[in-house]
Amino acid sequence: MNKKSATIYDISKKLNVSVATVSRALNDHPRISQATKELVKKTAKEMNYKQNNLAKALKSGETKNVGIIVPFVNTNFFSSVIRGIEEELSPHGYHVIICQSHEDVIIEKRHLNTLLNAQVDGIFMSVSRTTIDTEHIQSILDTTNTPIIFFDRKKDIAGISTITIDDYRGGYMATEHLIQEGYKNICHFAGDLNLEIYQNRLNGYKQALLDNNFQVKEDNIIFTGSSIDAGIDAIKKLWNSKSIPDAIFSSSDFAALGACQELKKRKIKIPQEVAVIGFSNEPFTQFMELPMSSVDQTPVIMGKMAGQVFLENIKENGSGMSIEKKVVLTPQLYIRKSSKRK
């Protein structure tokens, strides 16, 4: 009842040739006669032979598997990056193993270990929100040859290639756009500053203000999370304060959405009274009651670039030394109704 798949031994027995010959025939080795090649391949097909990549990997040291660690897989951004990586690597024979960290550094650490045990040829990761210390990553770098590639949420570690978007520029672009539309009191919904991306968006915001002779008011920087509720709360807080803003640049589309909902509830008009612009260009932004402006992170391209960097790394890595590449993609500003007053 148990169906064990045929091995090259089974083929070699059946044909009365050595396993070496079978292996070479199947791999189109140049010094094997055409006749035996065809014979071997034919009987291999008949016997339903399937190459065992496990054994091959054990011998060669290459599994042709890569790991990807993301906080959650079912968000538009991360699933799109994964799509990009898969599409870049699949044609080169790689498989992609997905792990979710749930924003928990403990789980992230565990996944890193199991991926290494599984002998993956490389690891792509976006660090979790709770990843502050990075010794667990540094130690992999020190003790293994497995290349690690950060995308989007990176940490500064020498020897690790990164693919990011220019979040600073994204923040700058969004803010400058609001200024050009004539808004005067622009506030910012900042994200978790433990993550560089949110720091950079904030810094871009600040610099755009300064470059346009605006003042950076600390009261205008609200630390929200990335949830709808956080956006709602932020509006409540702001509208109870002395200085009510006339524009919001949110580092998260979801917080921006919450803001829109709360503003509507209060009958405050977008974009006439208040402009809103988000970040990530989530699919829902363009279908909202009032289509929302947002900064696109080009996630599929990010994934493809990450894949390319990995492939180059593998190719160059004959020497055993790792090459560090820093790819920075330019975000794309999508201007929609929520921020167009003119």
Next chain:
Amino acid sequence: MNKKSATIYDISKKLNVSVATVSRALNDHPRISQATKELVKKTAKEMNYKQNNLAKALKSGETKNVGIIVPFVNTNFFSSVIRGIEEELSPHGYHVIICQSHEDVIIEKRHLNTLLNAQVDGIFMSVSRTTIDTEHIQSILDTTNTPIIFFDRKKDIAGISTITIDDYRGGYMATEHLIQEGYKNICHFAGDLNLEIYQNRLNGYKQALLDNNFQVKEDNIIFTGSSIDAGIDAIKKLWNSKSIPDAIFSSSDFAALGACQELKKRKIKIPQEVAVIGFSNEPFTQFMELPMSSVDQTPVIMGKMAGQVFLENIKENGSGMSIEKKVVLTPQLYIRKSSKRK
């Protein structure tokens, strides 16, 4: 410069014990003295030993990897199912390998083969749109012990477990809801009938009409794809016909969205003049200009159920015979403004 990780041989040499002892110590074998256990584990840590799961898998025949084949990974539905599978299996030590078929049966076939070569312990899949013939799947069933589990988009093959939602019921619920709201001329945007899910949604629609003494008019069944443009085209076609509908039950949220856009353009009021209800409960539906009703497929639960069925299958599979399970989940109707006239 090349860092090769330590093996049990390295540890055995260092401690002057046999590899067997090292192996057993690391695996907490009962008949190993506490002293040597601790010593071995300590030095293993010192030498930065990492178990090579490749070798283990080659020996044991279990890779603790499963494959998932979906058309595309970056859709809300599929990425949510993947999340469910990963969360169900990860605690049991499994890794999840993702493959995209791009709706192409040729690619699907290739992925199936490479997954088998990789010796995965199981394969989860949603068939591609172009998968009509199923001999490539049947032959895996006949020649290997690798369990296959269909989710959502299944084919009827004996011996394959399936996790689906009751699409028939979903179609029935949506249609009946429209009838109860007083709509009289309900049309249906049908999907690719090569996929059972769309057949079932259509059948549920038909039966709901019949059960409520409505006539099923073939002209009211439009075969659209699942794109926004298809929805737009469908409206154009319908509004040029003799019988203009007052309600639309779309088998796709995106086609429904296109319909909403085109209806708005034509200044036709939703839900007063025409009701719209979609399928999948995509995140954008609740944030639309006019929040859209939709049928939720509970994808994360679907993924978890698929994972559970796999685990049960593995457990029971000592005998080498595969158990076939059919899990049918109940869809959830989300009624929003686009279909509430009363």
Next chain:
DNA sequence: TTGTACGCGTTATCAA
């Protein structure tokens, strides 16, 4: 309690 030696399925080296 510990050691020896084999097998898992490949590929590669050395001989023939």
Next chain:
DNA sequence: TTGATAACGCGTACAA
């Protein structure tokens, strides 16, 4: 052009 055999790293049956 082909064959015999070692090696990859691990677990384990059989011995001691």
